Amino acid sequence: MDNAEIKRLLQSFRKDTQDSHDPIFREALQRLENDPALAAWFRAEQEFDAVMITTFRDVPIGLGNGASGPEPR
Amino acid sequence: MQASDEDSDERATHKSDDFAEENFATAYRFAFCLSLAHDRAKRLVDTTFHDAELLRRKDARATLDKTWVLATLHRKWRACHPVRPGADRDEDPGVSNEPLISFEDAEGLDCAVVLKTLHSMDPAHRLVLSLFYFEQLGYGEIARILDLPPETALSRLARSKTLLRQLLERGRRAPSAEREDSEFTADRSG
Numbered sequence: 356m357d358n359a360e361i362k363r364l365l366q367s368f369r370k371d372t373q374d375s376h377d378p379i380f381r382e383a384l385q386r387l388e389n390d391p392a393l394a395a396w397f398r399a400e401q402e403f404d405a406v407m408i409t410t411f412r413d414v415p416i417g418l419g420n421g422a423s424g425p426e427p428r
Numbered sequence: 429m430q431a432s433d434e435d436s437d438e439r440a441t442h443k444s445d446d447f448a449e450e451n452f453a454t455a456y457r458f459a460f461c462l463s464l465a466h467d468r469a470k471r472l473v474d475t476t477f478h479d480a481e482l483l484r485r486k487d488a489r490a491t492l493d494k495t496w497v498l499a500t501l502h503r504k505w506r507a508c509h510p511v512r513p514g515a516d517r518d519e520d521p522g523v524s525n526e527p528l529i530s531f532e533d534a535e536g537l538d539c540a541v542v543l544k545t546l547h548s549m550d551p552a553h554r555l556v557l558s559l560f561y562f563e564q565l566g567y568g569e570i571a572r573i574l575d576l577p578p579e580t581a582l583s584r585l586a587r588s589k590t591l592l593r594q595l596l597e598r599g600r601r602a603p604s605a606e607r608e609d610s611e612f613t614a615d616r617s618g
Contacts, residue, residue, distance in 0.1 A: 366586040367560075367567040374566055379582075402531040403593065407561045413539040414457075414562075 358393060361386055365397055369404070444481040451477075451497050454563060458498055461558040462505040464547055476500045498559065499573045506575075509551075528593035533600055545595050553588035560585060 361383040368374050368384075375384075387394045455476060459469035476497060483490045534542075546554050555574060559565045565573070571581035 363586045364582060366589050367582050369564070369566055372566060377566075377568075399531060403529075403534055403589075404561075406531050406534045407542070408564060410534075410537065410539045410542050411561045414543055 356382055356386070358390075361393065362396065362400075366400060368401075370401060444477070444484060447480060447484075447492060448477045451494060454494055455497050455501060457562055458558060459501050459505075461547070461554055461562075462501060462551070472501055472504055475504060494563070495569060495573060498563070499575075502555070502573055502575070524594070526594040527597050528590065529597035529600060534593075534596060537596065537600070541599065542596065545592065545599060548595070549588070549591065552584060553591055556581065556585050557588050557592060560589075 364380055364383045365387075368380050374380055387397055452473070455473045456469060459472040459476075460466065463469050463472060479500060480492050480497070484492060546557060549557070556570055559570045559573060567581045567585055568578055570576070570585065571578045574581065576584070
């Protein structure tokens, strides 16, 4: 598995989820232990994901048009 | 017998209302990401919850959850926007070598800017990113919702994230006057 393939896989990895037990990520995660540059790249990738999740959490549902909840029955 | 049927109907209605209430935000966000228009998003959401209610009345044990809502929304949207054969096999030429925004710079971005960038992207990219970041779903669930092979979901997520970071960096570097007036351009070949 080359670095490009490892990165391709790890860009989808979500820590603290069942991904940690998904065999598809196993080899890629193991390679991080012996490759500091790759590990640094992975940390930055995870940091970016965390920033995006926080950013998207701030988006209002109606996106400014006043859309609210479901139609009352 | 009639009273108990009425009670049962009322319980079913309450359950449907709760289900719609609990899942409205998720549904609307994704529906807007699909259609990029509030009226179409609303119609998608309304028909999806209507289907949920019909399904629940038909089978009280039907599995109705967030994944069902998202998959149904996508299926309904796809019925009106069929994808050309082969498009789901990621035939796009791949991302360029443009610089990526760092997470430090991304932290300083307004959510409206990020959202505008996301919505400027081709559906193939913006849908996976929406599910990954808004709903925090894994590649397996994303694959199921978008009816993709898991490997395709993995590849698409990787490319979409890279493209998003390139677009955000491009926007960040644009002079402020251009930034206010410009439409973000993105690969729409998907």
